[in-house]
Amino acid sequence: DAKTTQPNSMESNEEEPVHLPCNHSTISGTDYIHWYRQLPSQGPEYVIHGLTSNVNNRMASLAIAEDRKSSTLILHRATLRDAAVYYCIHLEYGNKLVFGAGTILRVKS
Amino acid sequence: DSGVTQTPKHLITATGQRVTLRCSPRSGDLSVYWYQQSLDQGLQFLIHYYNGEERAKGNILERFSAQQFPDLHSELNLSSLELGDSALYFCASTSGGGDTGELFFGEGSRLTVL
Numbered sequence: 001d002a003k004t005t006q007p008n009s010m011e012s013n014e015e016e017p018v019h020l021p022c023n024h025s026t027i028s029g030t031d032y033i034h035w036y037r038q039l040p041s042q043g044p045e046y047v048i049h050g051l052t053s054n055v056n057n058r059m060a061s062l063a064i065a066e067d068r069k070s071s072t073l074i075l076h077r078a079t080l081r082d083a084a085v086y087y088c089i090h091l092e093y094g095n096k097l098v099f100g101a102g103t104i105l106r107v108k109s
Numbered sequence: 110d111s112g113v114t115q116t117p118k119h120l121i122t123a124t125g126q127r128v129t130l131r132c133s134p135r136s137g138d139l140s141v142y143w144y145q146q147s148l149d150q151g152l153q154f155l156i157h158y159y160n161g162e163e164r165a166k167g168n169i170l171e172r173f174s175a176q177q178f179p180d181l182h183s184e185l186n187l188s189s190l191e192l193g194d195s196a197l198y199f200c201a202s203t204s205g206g207g208d209t210g211e212l213f214f215g216e217g218s219r220l221t222v223l
Contacts, residue, residue: 036212043111043199043214044152087152096142096165097212099152 004088009104012078020073020103022088027068032091035062035073036099037084044087044099047073083107112136113215115200121221127188130218134181134202140164141183142203142212143175147196158183187220195222 005023012018024033034049048055048062050071055062061074075082087102112135122128134141143155145168154167158177169175172190177183187194197219201212 038152043113043201043217044212045111045214046211049211096154096157096167098154098167099144101151 004090004100006086006088006100006103008101009106011106011108012075014080014107014109015077018075018078018082018105018107020075020086020088020105021070022072023070024088024090025069027090029068033062033064033068033071034089034091034097035060036087036089036097037082038087038102039081039084047086049091078105078107080107080109111213111215113200113202113213115198115215115218117218118216119219119221121223122190123223124190124192126190126222127186128190128220130185130187130198130200130220132183132185132200132202132215134183134200135204135213138202138204138213139181140203140205141177141181142201143169143183143185144199144201144214145196146199146217147193150196152199155185190220190222192222195220 035047036044038044048060050062063072085102087099089097114133116131139160141158145153155169156175157165161177172188175185197217199217201214203212
């Protein structure tokens, strides 16, 4: 299974940007990078995904390094509702989403 | 609301028993995935069905089985239950084969084995 490396936890202040890093050094050319988050007592929720170019949606931005071995999920203005476990997943083509331990994001008011 | 419905939400049973968890995917979604989340193992992929056919298997025990019916709903059967099977079981669906698309997760079924 494809492996990713993320910090165990991060802390942010409310209304400030948050940059969540992820390393995926074994990624190949056709593998997508997905981000999901899991709020307390809920199922995982899709955040964003990308292949090569940076991506933006209403929830976040995804910045992908030129060599694609790392990426950063950017929450532009963290709110208390963004406190969750964030999973970075390197999806091998034809494979399934394999979740790692993720990063626990704490947001302080 | 993701549009994925899982029942029951909570289930308490005894060791050795058998239970069935049900998942109704979002309307039109052909793929159904099952995941198990326990405190010590995190989210573990169990099995993936696409339009009634098994597509991929993960860390699913032989005591567990699943199927996807013609109306696309899916059931996960857990038998000879052990204490260690206590966990949250999530179902997720997506429209395609799941290679690149977004998965929509249900709220989970919490199984407690006593």
